[in-house]
Amino acid sequence: MRILNFIYLFTFLSLTLCLTQAQTIVQSQFEDLVAVFNLLGHNTSKLTPSSICLERGISCNIDVITGIQLETISENVVIQSNLFIFPNITQLKLSNIIMENQFLLDMSTNCPSINVITCVNCTISQVPYGNYKYGTLYLPENQFEGTHYLSEILPFPIFHNPLNKKQNINWINNFTQPTDRTFAELTLTTSSFPDFTYLRVFSFTIYLTDSFPNGVITNIEKIPKLTALNFYGDLLQQKKNLTFPLSFENYKVGSFPNNKFDFKSSGVNWHIARKLDLSKSEITSFSIDAGFELQDGSKPYPIVKTNPSLLKSITVKNSNINTVDFGFLTKIFSNDISGNQISMAIPNITLYNTDRIAWSIDQDVPGKQRQLIGLNISHNNFYGEVPQWVCNVDADISYNNFTGILPDCYACYLNDQKVRDRIQGNNFQNYQDDLPESFWPSCYAYVRSFFWSKGKTLNSYMLHIQGQTLGINSNITVDFENSTSGAVFKNPIMLKANEWYYFDLIMEPSMVAKIAQENLIRVSLNDVYGHSTSFYLFDGIPSENITYARDYSQLYAQTPFPQDPNPDTSSESNPTTSSTGGNGGSTSTSTASTTDSGTTPEPNSAILICSIDTLMIFLGILIVSL
Ligand SMILES: *[C@@H]1O[C@H](CO)[C@@H](O)[C@H](O)[C@H]1NC(C)=O
Ligand SMILES: *[C@@H]1O[C@H](CO)[C@@H](O)[C@H](O)[C@H]1NC(C)=O
Ligand SMILES: *[C@@H]1O[C@H](CO)[C@@H](O)[C@H](O)[C@H]1NC(C)=O
Ligand SMILES: *[C@@H]1O[C@H](CO)[C@@H](O)[C@H](O)[C@H]1NC(C)=O
Ligand SMILES: *[C@@H]1O[C@H](CO)[C@@H](O)[C@H](O)[C@H]1NC(C)=O
Ligand SMILES: *[C@@H]1O[C@H](CO)[C@@H](O)[C@H](O)[C@H]1NC(C)=O
Ligand SMILES: *[C@@H]1O[C@H](CO)[C@@H](O)[C@H](O)[C@H]1NC(C)=O
């Protein structure tokens, strides 16, 4: 114990010594910085040239100061630019101070290395015209007022003025010809939507003021090809009623990186003439928080048609919408309709290969696990039973009025807080939020089969595991009983939630040969069984030989699902999707096995059938919590 303490002390001391010795700054910069500390109200009695670099917010390089980010402690601090002469700083961040506009321009001469200036809650009311050596200016909570010209901020590719204190402010475009400058990120608080004619803007964020007019937004038809457009109206005294621009139905993205256009709005109540048809639009994500209604006052789900391969994520939350069509939602990769007033049962549907909501692999990045949730219906009034297909979707069903039996895909993982969060606030017959662990329902999970396939590159392989109720967050680990290879695999990629995982492996041929001999696979996962790790054994021949493995290297997010009998490139309400009683996913695949192309795996590929045919031992473990 004592020795340990000593070691800690020693390490600590040598570390401190090391740091302080490395960074002793030049005396003149030290004195200048102490003067700044004093002005802002910091106690400087203990600061030394060798300790000042350890202060919070101060960065140094060798013997000079390179960054200053300081809190203001005193009240009503007035700052002069002649106090800030630091030849080597690249970043300056101050807050809650009184400063002249001229300070911004003076920094270009006083601090010639400066790249970024941030001043939060300062008194800037204008960016003076002049030559700036820096290009990034963050001015949240400042005092811009009245008319401003966009030419004023043209020196700054990145300019942010969110949450401006004054409410009467207009940014006017007085350009008469195109400029060669680009605003990469522009955030303005303004009472009118700026006219961007002749300007290039990538990402634009608008903070609406109280005097922003309701109704049709002038100039919005003139927006250039943006990568992002964000509206914020959360802090207004009265919520704005704005007319949703139908021109978005034909919005085309530019040719910048990613070809993206993300539309996002919060705190604005949008009124729209009719439901949106976005099938010709190139919008890539669409998000409305708080308010979307038709002009007749009805509140249906506002979009009827999209191109799901482009529009990846749709959020319409906290917006009082009261109906939704699952035939539409299932075509979209990510859906958030939380916090509405939807009162209905979830229909029992069959998921097809075109139902992106269930793809576990990102629709844009082959091989990458989904990051966005598939379905968030939290805080609505859905009722009835949770149908089985929801287990194949990354979903949040919390705070509804679901009854019936909690599906096993949740019941088996109640030990995981994340799983409990996603089902809480319902009325399940066998589970309530406050139910003690010892009364948690029993559940059933098993591994059905495993097989090998070729990977993306030479020497890369995939080991596939299939079963029921394997979880979506369950830390699956695979090894082989009595292994001679000693192989252990962790962190597989989910291909179908709860049913199909694969490990992406790079292995030497000799190792491959060894593993190919091993037949008794042991899968462990963290489920409620023993509240830790359960083992599931599959004793049998892998359904696909490692040496003759099929090539699975293409994008195959759709593979686990049966072919959509009624495919359509654009998403629309599709009655066949919503029909009840269809066969669930993997068992209805017996006709699709004729394709034999080695490159593009078809949905319902032969491998799947093979694995079911060779099913010899079907080892399930009944989990009963004690
Ligand atoms: C500054 O801190 C020192 C001790 O750290 C203390 O003695 C001194 O009174 C403080 N000065 C002020 C102005 O608070
Ligand atoms: C600091 O700035 C001065 C003056 O521009 C320059 O000569 C010196 O090399 C800089 N030092 C470092 C460590 O960047
Ligand atoms: C803004 O700064 C002033 C000093 O200039 C200060 O009195 C006020 O409390 C600050 N406001 C906020 C929200 O921090
Ligand atoms: C825009 O107006 C400002 C202020 O009147 C002026 O300084 C600037 O030169 C004008 N810019 C253009 C491009 O006309
Ligand atoms: C916005 O519209 C709602 C009705 O949808 C109305 O109650 C409210 O008064 C309107 N607000 C404004 C500022 O016009
Ligand atoms: C689902 O939506 C609710 C309410 O908007 C939110 O609190 C929750 O974090 C979301 N769930 C997930 C998993 O993101
Ligand atoms: C939830 O459903 C039950 C019947 O299943 C019903 O009595 C109750 O009113 C519902 N609760 C809400 C908040 O709608």
Ligand SMILES: *[C@@H]1O[C@H](CO)[C@@H](O)[C@H](O)[C@H]1NC(C)=O
């Ligand atoms: C999975 O492992 C991670 C890190 O080891 C851990 O934080 C997480 O809680 C585990 N998940 C479950 C469901 O046990």
Ligand SMILES: *[C@@H]1O[C@H](CO)[C@@H](O)[C@H](O)[C@H]1NC(C)=O
């Ligand atoms: C693994 O080893 C144990 C004990 O040596 C033996 O009982 C068991 O049958 C072996 N399993 C296999 C699949 O060889």
Ligand SMILES: *[C@@H]1O[C@H](CO)[C@@H](O)[C@H](O)[C@H]1NC(C)=O
């Ligand atoms: C795997 O290959 C071996 C020969 O190396 C063969 O005997 C065996 O039948 C093959 N198994 C399958 C499932 O193809």
Ligand SMILES: *[C@@H]1O[C@H](CO)[C@@H](O)[C@H](O)[C@H]1NC(C)=O
């Ligand atoms: C939903 O459909 C599946 C597959 O056809 C069926 O097994 C299941 O009983 C159905 N569930 C309900 C609640 O109708």
